Amino acid sequence: MSHATSHSISDNNAENRASRPLQVAEAIKGYVVSNALKPGDKLPNEAELITLFGMAKGTIREAMRILEAQGLVKTRTGPGGGCFVHEVSETRTRALLSNYFYFRHLTISDIYQLRKQLEPELAADLAGKLDAAAIGELEAITEEYETPPQSKEDDRRHHEASLRFHARLAAHAENHLLGFIIGFMAEVLSEVTTTRRLFEPPNHELWAKGREFQLNLLQALETGDAQRAREIMAQHMSFAEKLMHQQELRVERKLGDL
């Protein structure tokens, strides 16, 4: 009862189109920034936030869900639990970006236009910069298509491994924007590979070419030959683009899973 309902805290006046939970969410972001909170730091708990912002429990919780959806916080129950600042994961960001392209369709050539430009950059950047573990991981991936594809299923697996190769490369990028974009594209292509029956029938020549490229690239990366790494990647992308040009199809984005 009672319902003191003092409502208006500060602005019952102007262009107040934003919902209360959203306002609170933005306010909490401000709190994080001004207190220079780092990932892992704890936010005030529900009860404190309620008094701090003078909002009802539900409102605070909705605000938290907004921040959680953005990947900025994680909440845990129990003692020592609460709401914690969290570094937004690449996975989540990709999911969010996927939503954007759910109605704005991408084509295979859209993606290859970018890959052609960006993958060679990445290859050059990474030459001589990868440690043994990273090289080892990449080599392990190439071994997944050591033998020619015997079936459509083999072909699909090879193609997926190849994309994983690019995604892992992207994960080592020093330029995080470059790495993110390349990783995103690899994910998109990987989905296409699994949902459509692309890349069939098994193509022996394509396999041979692809494998040759991966091995040469690895060598260039290991020896630190940036120019050669760039050229190999550029050639590979040109080659792949040519193949793709027959596959001028629209990529149906799915809604990103959080």
Next chain:
Amino acid sequence: MSHATSHSISDNNAENRASRPLQVAEAIKGYVVSNALKPGDKLPNEAELITLFGMAKGTIREAMRILEAQGLVKTRTGPGGGCFVHEVSETRTRALLSNYFYFRHLTISDIYQLRKQLEPELAADLAGKLDAAAIGELEAITEEYETPPQSKEDDRRHHEASLRFHARLAAHAENHLLGFIIGFMAEVLSEVTTTRRLFEPPNHELWAKGREFQLNLLQALETGDAQRAREIMAQHMSFAEKLMHQQELRVERKLGDL
């Protein structure tokens, strides 16, 4: 109070790490996809969703906030109101992407590495494809720096207008991924321009070069000379990169405003 609290609908069992609101949010996404709902279509209202998913009002509302934070739905009050599917806006997606880079810092060179590769592509794509209105808008922007900068403030305004030029160009990209990335980078650079005192003192030579480039580019775009448009843009980016190389500074991303 009863509190029948029948809780578990389907899965009180397995690895249920996802919170209920998040599950509901994903379920509603599934509803949108399987019913092939388009932007503007109405979702069931709160009451219906409550019975549909067997959840309490608060849970449904939190789920809605999640979807709203992702920009997938918009809610309106009043009769005829409710929850509507919404095309995720570019602005919101950029905000979400900004969050990702809040802890993963970008440098000016990171951004220019990409601009150098991508902006020429865009210029070439757009040659001969812009209608009179689009060309007019771009011309109007160039007129904002018709006169040499007289002050730091002028210089800042010019630089902002120049970035707006690129952003507007990006908006016309047929390749939505390309357009999005270029628009995002323009936004990032624009923030840097306003928050830091970059690009000072006023540089007369830079102004002259920049203006010359914009006018030549517009001409190439109008006449449909793709190759020339690409070259002009490439030169411009090389030039800008050289300037930027002295400014090897980290870009502090802000948390995206929704």
Next chain:
DNA sequence: ATCTATTTGTACGTATGTATT
């Protein structure tokens, strides 16, 4: 292993705001 304290999560019931008819 059990209890206990702490903190988030869920469920209602009700009151208020808001926009359409």
Next chain:
DNA sequence: AAATACATACGTACAAATAGA
């Protein structure tokens, strides 16, 4: 101007999870 149909916000009671004694 009033009624209506919604979302929005509030407050309390209770449930579940988890860390520590």
